[in-house]
Each structure stands twice: as structure tokens, then as C-alpha cells.
Amino acid sequence: MNQDIYIGILGAHSCDESIAEIAETTGSLIANSSAILVCGGKGGVMEAACRGSRDAGGTTIGILPGNDPEEGNPYLTYRILTGLGEGRNMIIIRSVDAAIAISGSYGTLSEIALCLRAGVPVVSLKSWDIPGMELITDSPEKAVELVIKKAKEKNE
Amino acid sequence: MNQDIYIGILGAHSCDESIAEIAETTGSLIANSSAILVCGGKGGVMEAACRGSRDAGGTTIGILPGNDPEEGNPYLTYRILTGLGEGRNMIIIRSVDAAIAISGSYGTLSEIALCLRAGVPVVSLKSWDIPGMELITDSPEKAVELVIKKAKEKNE
Amino acid sequence: MNQDIYIGILGAHSCDESIAEIAETTGSLIANSSAILVCGGKGGVMEAACRGSRDAGGTTIGILPGNDPEEGNPYLTYRILTGLGEGRNMIIIRSVDAAIAISGSYGTLSEIALCLRAGVPVVSLKSWDIPGMELITDSPEKAVELVIKKAKEKNE
Amino acid sequence: MNQDIYIGILGAHSCDESIAEIAETTGSLIANSSAILVCGGKGGVMEAACRGSRDAGGTTIGILPGNDPEEGNPYLTYRILTGLGEGRNMIIIRSVDAAIAISGSYGTLSEIALCLRAGVPVVSLKSWDIPGMELITDSPEKAVELVIKKAKEKNE
Numbered sequence: 001m002n003q004d005i006y007i008g009i010l011g012a013h014s015c016d017e018s019i020a021e022i023a024e025t026t027g028s029l030i031a032n033s034s035a036i037l038v039c040g041g042k043g044g045v046m047e048a049a050c051r052g053s054r055d056a057g058g059t060t061i062g063i064l065p066g067n068d069p070e071e072g073n074p075y076l077t078y079r080i081l082t083g084l085g086e087g088r089n090m091i092i093i094r095s096v097d098a099a100i101a102i103s104g105s106y107g108t109l110s111e112i113a114l115c116l117r118a119g120v121p122v123v124s125l126k127s128w129d130i131p132g133m134e135l136i137t138d139s140p141e142k143a144v145e146l147v148i149k150k151a152k153e154k155n156e
Numbered sequence: 157m158n159q160d161i162y163i164g165i166l167g168a169h170s171c172d173e174s175i176a177e178i179a180e181t182t183g184s185l186i187a188n189s190s191a192i193l194v195c196g197g198k199g200g201v202m203e204a205a206c207r208g209s210r211d212a213g214g215t216t217i218g219i220l221p222g223n224d225p226e227e228g229n230p231y232l233t234y235r236i237l238t239g240l241g242e243g244r245n246m247i248i249i250r251s252v253d254a255a256i257a258i259s260g261s262y263g264t265l266s267e268i269a270l271c272l273r274a275g276v277p278v279v280s281l282k283s284w285d286i287p288g289m290e291l292i293t294d295s296p297e298k299a300v301e302l303v304i305k306k307a308k309e310k311n312e
Numbered sequence: 313m314n315q316d317i318y319i320g321i322l323g324a325h326s327c328d329e330s331i332a333e334i335a336e337t338t339g340s341l342i343a344n345s346s347a348i349l350v351c352g353g354k355g356g357v358m359e360a361a362c363r364g365s366r367d368a369g370g371t372t373i374g375i376l377p378g379n380d381p382e383e384g385n386p387y388l389t390y391r392i393l394t395g396l397g398e399g400r401n402m403i404i405i406r407s408v409d410a411a412i413a414i415s416g417s418y419g420t421l422s423e424i425a426l427c428l429r430a431g432v433p434v435v436s437l438k439s440w441d442i443p444g445m446e447l448i449t450d451s452p453e454k455a456v457e458l459v460i461k462k463a464k465e466k467n468e
Numbered sequence: 469m470n471q472d473i474y475i476g477i478l479g480a481h482s483c484d485e486s487i488a489e490i491a492e493t494t495g496s497l498i499a500n501s502s503a504i505l506v507c508g509g510k511g512g513v514m515e516a517a518c519r520g521s522r523d524a525g526g527t528t529i530g531i532l533p534g535n536d537p538e539e540g541n542p543y544l545t546y547r548i549l550t551g552l553g554e555g556r557n558m559i560i561i562r563s564v565d566a567a568i569a570i571s572g573s574y575g576t577l578s579e580i581a582l583c584l585r586a587g588v589p590v591v592s593l594k595s596w597d598i599p600g601m602e603l604i605t606d607s608p609e610k611a612v613e614l615v616i617k618k619a620k621e622k623n624e
Contacts, residue, residue: 004546036546061546067397067562078472078504078529080548081562083397085379086273087246091559094535094549106288110269117242117262132262160390192390217390223406223553234316234348234373236392237406241535241551247403250379250393398585402555418585418600425578429554444574 008099011045023048031058050075097151121150164255167201180208187214206231253307277306320411323357343370362387409463433462476567479513492520499526518543565619589618
């Protein structure tokens, strides 16, 4: 098995411009860390993060809720079609070494809780503040630095 | 289709005695309301609530995470074996008209968030306090009264 | 854990009248054996079998593919909403002690194969003829007699 | 969305040497066609096909049944951890444009049936002979040529 690092991006399928910028920067920093970005594959935070990763030469994998490749955003290197609806979030959490939650509402909260439950380190970047999260920050640089560190520790 | 009401009980598979008493009372009140209790089918809060329901003549359905009927608690009228692990929580939330979260940690938080995401009314009985929950209370009577009211409104 | 027997009915969501009659008789024989009938909860073979069971005083559980209770047939005692699409077939197979496949096409074939893979005894009643199936018959009486015997052996 | 072709390899997690050779050749031909190979990520037919693809410079994605990256074979470019057990087969079928079944037993049969049900073209390479399969052959060259043709037709 190769030793690639998989980082999850958790966030809503629509977001305002300032959150999209943060997500895009986060995606490019993940690519610069040579980590694979895994997300739900749709729009909003997910699309912005994927765009940032791809523009920086990174790889993105979208775990889509439905059966239609067209529902994926244009910045996915690969897409998996699950047909599980929101149940696909469990697969994202199982597949990553650590995750960053960016903004988001109840869907993101459930993903954060699944991470905390499963022992997957999760950083909050302008997102929920739940006891057990690794860091509450508004800096993509700090968030990515910590998430990569946690992912490496988990894989050792 | 019959018009039965399905109420979810969300909570941890182990709990202390005082929480078990609250869960048992809650289960018996659900049975007295002629509602079907749906839960993850295991121990702790789930087992106590099922015991309360069965002792009061109610029906309980356990949506188990694994493949082994033996992992179900002894107070299940029916058990479904999903093999989905924690992914079975999604099926509980999809199957109920409303839910009560009793105490609990990250697993319960993820179930609460899935309810809020899916528009399933959820009452907090000594559990998490997340914006959007129907009621934060320590009274099983108030919790069951409200959850039944919300379930009926949803079914109308 | 109680010692109820769970029997799966595998078949298509539409069928002709002669198959519906066979399914209905099968359902009533399952009820007469005091076994719980589990199926995909929709029309055709599933609906006919559920009608037979309910008319004979039996209990039926429908494991539905979607999120809508209305997609269940009117003869379900209980319904579980999975949101998993065809993936719900895996839950049916995991939840039963043995199964009868009635007629059917590729969906039924995949359920039969899942049974054979999982070691769940499966009887063919005018259905596919795959090596490893317990019996190929056109008699509901023979099919139910054998499926109950196999289910009891499995539970011992 | 990019226009990559995703080809599924369906087969058992153990196999004899002659089947492994066929699977390996099949994998290398898929890579030579610039298609992405998707499989269950484990040993046997899956491992041999992945080895063939990687040696030819191709990309392989393993959709694993469990939660442990170590259960993946060493020839996966990317691995997704589903925790769904055999339920992960549904995700493979949903994610591919067409598939080749190589040898195999009941697990492979259920995957073939899921393909036929979902309208995913499936070629039998020394595997089951079920009405509706695209071709029954013992030639990897013929199998890959047809599966790529069918995948392209499906994507048009």
C-alpha cells in the first residue's frame, strides 16, 4: 500500500464568495502538501476546494451522493457514484486520515460528529465549535498545517 | 399504508443508571402513546428505552449495525441486520417521524445533525444543545408529549 | 433475543396474475408457520406475498429503497426507509434466516446470489435455477415447508 | 466533468494462476485503452488486474469493503474505504461505464446481476453465462475491446 495522505474537506454545497475563497486557498495548500483531497464532490465549499487543488496540480476525489456523474463539480480528478444520498458522508470520513470542516450547517455538523466518533482528527475553519475538534481557526494555512500533521501522526 | 407513528430514540450504547431510568421512562411513555420505538438496537440508552416500551406493551424495532442478531438487546420486538456499521444511523433517521436524543456523545450528535439536516424534529432530553432542536429538557414527559405532537404534525 | 423466524421474499415489483397468486399463497403459508415475512416492501410479488401474510394474520416488514413511506405496499405491518436504492437488498438478505425467490428477473438474481454468497438458504419458486439453491419447485407448499426447515436448522 | 472511462473488474478475491494471468492481461489492456480500472480492491482477480494495469501505467481505484487501508492490494492507485461489506459492490457498479466479470462465484454473480439490472454492459470472461451479458469469451483482448466500445456508447 502506498503512503498517500487523504484529507477530507467537509462543507456545504453552496457558500458565499468569502468562504469560497477560503476553501480554494485550503485546496491549493492541500495540493502543495502532496495530499489527496476527498470530498462529497458537489458545489459550494467542495467545488472551491477542488478548484484550488487542481489549479495547484493536486488530485481530487468526489464521493457523490447519487448515480449521475454530471452532479460532480468540474474539478474532480475522479468521481465515485454511491447512490447512498447523505449516507455517502460515512464513506468520506472512513476514507480520510484527517479532515477540515469549512463553514457549513447541519450536514457539516454531522460529518464533524462522525469524525469525532471515528477518531478522525478534524479541524474547524470558520465552522462549528464542538469539543474535541483539533483547532478552531480562520486561517487556511494554520488549518492545513495542522491537518497534515495530524494525518501523518495517525498513519505512523 | 397504515398511520403508525415511528419515534426514534438516539443515545449511547452504554450509560449510567440515572440516564437508563430516564430512557426507560421515555420508552414506556412512547408505548403509552401507541407509537413504535425505533433505535439502533444495542445496549445502554437503547436497551433501557426498549425495556420501558416492552414492559408497557409497546413495539420496538432495532436497526442493528452488524450481521449478528445476538448483538441486539433482549427487548427488541423486531431486529433488522444492516451490516452498515454506524451507517445504520441514517436508516433510523429516515424511518422515524420524530426523535428524542437522550444524553449521548459524538454518535448521538451525528444522529441529531442528521435529523436537523433531514427536517426530522428532534428533542433533546439531557443531550446536546444544538440550534434547531425542538426542546431542551430533562423531563421525559415533556419530551414525549412534544415528540408525538411534532410527529403527528409531520404526518398530516 | 426472541427466537422468531424471519423469511425473505425475493421477487419483482410487478408480476402477472398467476405469479401473484403463487406469491399470495406463499405469504399465507409463511404466516401460518408463525414466521415474519421480510421483503423489499413494494408491489408485484412483494405486495401479493404481504397480502397473503396479513390476511392470514401474519407480520410483514418492508425494507424500502427510498425515503417515502408511501412507496410501501398497503400490506406492510412495519416499514423501514433506507434511502439506499437497490442497496437495500443487502439488508433484506442479512436480516432473514432463509428466503424464497418467486419468479423475477435480474434484481431477483442478484438477491439470490447474495443469499448464496452469505450462506442464506434460498428456495426457487418458479425462479432462477442457480447451482446451490435449495430446491427448484412450482409448489408454494413445498417451498415454504423447506424454507422453514432450513431456517430452523440455521438458527439451531 | 472530464470524459474518462471507468471500467469495472468483477471477480473473486482468490483465484488460480491461469485466471490471474488472464486478469493481469485484462488489466494491462484496460490501461492501454486509457481507461480507469475500478474494482473491490482486494486480492485474487482484483489484485492481478490491478497489477496488470499499474505495470502498463494505468490508474486503479479500489472500493474496499472495510475500514482498513491495509486490506487493499498493493496495486491500487487510490483506495476508498466504505465499511459497507459486500454492499460496496453496488458502489462499484454505479461508478463504472461497463464491466468485465472474470471467472468468479456467487459474489461475482451478484455483481453481474446488479450490472444487468442497472443497464451497465457486462462482459463474461470465463465467468457466468447469464442471458443479457454482452459476450461470453475466453479472450482478454476481445473482452476489453468490447467493454471499451460499450462504455463509449453509453457515454455518448
